[in-house]
Amino acid sequence: MSILEVRDLNVTFPGGIEAVRGVSYEVSRGEVLGIVGESGSGKSVTSLAIMGLLPPNAVVSGSVKLHGKELLGLDEGKLTEVRGKSISMIFQDPLSAFTPVYTIGDQVAEAVRVHQKLPKDKAAKRAVELLDLVGIPHPDARAKSFPHEFSGGMRQRAMIAMAIANDPDLLICDEPTTALDVTIQAQVLEVLKTAQRETGAGIVMITHDLGVIAGMADRVLVMYAGRPVEQGRVDDIYSRPRMPYTMGLLASIPRIDGEQGPLVPIEGNPPSPVELPPGCPFAPRCPMKVDACDDEEPPLVEIGGGRQVACIRSREIEHKNLTGTDVFPVPVIPPSDAVRVPREQRPTVLELDDVIRHYPLMKGAVFKRRVGTVHAVDGISFDIAQGETLALVGESGCGKTTTLQQIMQLRAPERGRVVVLGRDSATLNKAAHKELRSELQIVFQDPMAALDPRMPVGDIIAEPLRAHGRKDVAVRVDELLRLVGLAPEHAARYPQHFSGGQRQRIGIARALALDPKVLVLDEPVSALDVSIQAGVINLLERLKNTLGLSYLFVAHDLAVVRHLADRVAVMYLGKITEIGAVEDVYDRPAHPYTQALLSAIPLPDPALERTRKRILLDGDLPSPADPPSGCRFRTRCPKFARLSQAEQRRCVDEEPLVARHANAMDHGVACHYAEEIEVITASEDQEEQ
């Protein structure tokens, strides 16, 4: 018996923008339906339409039935009874979903009282119970806190508590963990599973993360350009996708479990909802396109086994058992010359030696006095050899960005040394400073924010060239645009006219303008959709190999890191916990934090994902203004909990230094009791090796 039944749902916005076209699905009790798709594919609009939360100028047609009762066209009063009681929604950004001026407890209690006739004190008690259920420590005390006093993960838990306050039959989760760190994401997903067990609700899980869907969902609906293009059981979709888009999507995700050669990007961009192609909306990007694809939009047809596919060539794909790598052109990336020389013989391009960066905490309005210190970066050392990629990974707040800024400023750090291309940043005069600037460039995370919206692309790329007095700027701009896969005529357009992936390419072109030797990449692909992300990763890899660049790559996505980096340094609260060659650190992690981090990452493989055991960390990152004594990780360390008291003493008193681990050539760990554990089951192609 299905709880929710959506039939042929269409949403049109003014101006003929068809955001959702003919979406049909149903969700049964206790079932998790995953909806995946790139940004702009209509996933969120679909769920807003179900909740009746779209702006009044949107035209919604079709049918949405909850327990057989039609929801579309209900008046606002009746809808309010349904919302929050039978259907609740969990939003992406937990900060903006709470009112900042009321306590969390009050807001959860309010959600209870809206739909149940309870006296205030009982509702408050129920709120505390709910907060306890979602795993908030000391719920009675925390209920009196305000939203800003909660961390992101805690807020998302409170949000879940609010959503399940009235035992809803259906939970709609719109990217519930996208804004969170991986270890926190693992916690929150666990809470969601608990919540589902407690309430027996059906869940509609909307996300772009195929790993999360693999672990959570029973069935998957893939959306493209406002239409469902494939639907089926999660195992079927992942192991035998039958629509080229799904195939491409799966082939374009970097995997954390082993080597796989270049990623397979899907060329082009999703169509604009205003000017859809005449036939199949995916046809312009599809490598399997035939003339018949342009004739009409293929309907979603049943192909047996509860699966539906919208592709005229799905039988052929079934028959030949094709996968994404067979169909999509695999890009060829030239090998790098630098790797032939052993690492020790290559020159070091960037070296950090015991660098610290502390921020004072000030108090007082007129007379400021120092009340504490934020230990943002607290003594980190690493080096990058020529032609190498070092990835700096860690959760938000661990000091990655501060480290980058310290490097990019090219000034003397508070303590320690930053050496770029053999020159100490503390001893630079003005001319050398400027010269070194051209050797060290940066690519930012958010391609929207990193390009001046008021400047045409040509000017943006030309800016560093002009600043350094280069001649024939126009020629060089053309050359750079071509190098990153754009056309020279794009120079006269503004950044707004480009998609996210293209904008990131412009950012890369600007960084390359001065022929730098070292490129700092600050989360260069985290703001991009997966299919676009693959293209940018390949571009970065190709540029590195052909231009002989060295990368310092900062990321929180460990799968991307495994794909792109040679070495990896894991940071926690301003310190490096583990550093070494990617294979060593990923396959034989020895620090408990690295192990937890790696085990928290969802794999885009339902079978593996179900059998995996997670190392769940408790709580959140401690405040860098007041780090724990001794080993900074001990407050959350699963290993510390298992140690005897005498052994624990050492962790509390003595700070572990990065020491060479075991026999590995290049593997350092900062843990007194380092021990290798395999947390990622090796993928098949790796076992073959």
Added chain:
Amino acid sequence: MRSKVVFARLLRNRQARYGAIALVLLVALAYIGPYIGPYDWTDKDFLSFLSPPSADHWWGTTTIGQDMYAVTLRGMQKSIIIGLLVALLATGLAALVGAFAGYFGGWVDKVLMWGVDLLLVLPSFLIIAIVSPRLKGASWLWFVALLAAFTWMITSRVVRSMTLSLREREYVLAAVYMGIPRWKIILRHIVPNLSSLLIIDATLNVSAAVIGEAALSFFGFGIQPPDVSLGTLIAEGSRNATGYPWLFAFPAGLLVVLVLSVNLLGDGLRDALDPGSNS
């Protein structure tokens, strides 16, 4: 590249085209018009006082027999220059001071903002009243400078607070990491991103300056008789606006058209500079 792109977009914008054409026509009228009319602005026709528009006096005559057409155009010459100059100076000063204070912060910010606050608390009317007698006989450009000096402060505070948020943007950081000098970053990245605010401010300043000049002239400062400006003419004409409408209608109408055309041009310029608009 940018100037070329912006200019092309400006030409394509219909509003901006109409605004520019109207402004050019007004300037042409102000400077070429007097040669076409039969009278000079200093001439007095003692045979017709306060006569309505006719074939001889196109826009009628004043109480002392001056030809309204000639006088109004003479006034407009002054007003166009004063209005445009004051607006440009005031907005430019506001943008520079605000952006430098916001971007540099620290003591630069403190000193500049002290200056702004000081000017804000000083009664501008009194200062101008005290200073203008000493400027008797000096160039009227002094008057423009005085007017501009007292209109820019509030905008510059707004510009400063907007700069505070702009300087944290990644494209500003990117420029710093490229090794671009700070004053260049301000002129190239910060001020253009405030252009919507600045252009609106400048167009509003044009009309404010013309009216403000009229108010000051009315009290005997600024443009002194026998010289005229649109402001003085409107002030005089408004007293008899019902009985002798031509004394009021022509200068006031021209002022409206002048401000309107500047506004249209400003809107067009804003759209041309703002890549988000679809023109």
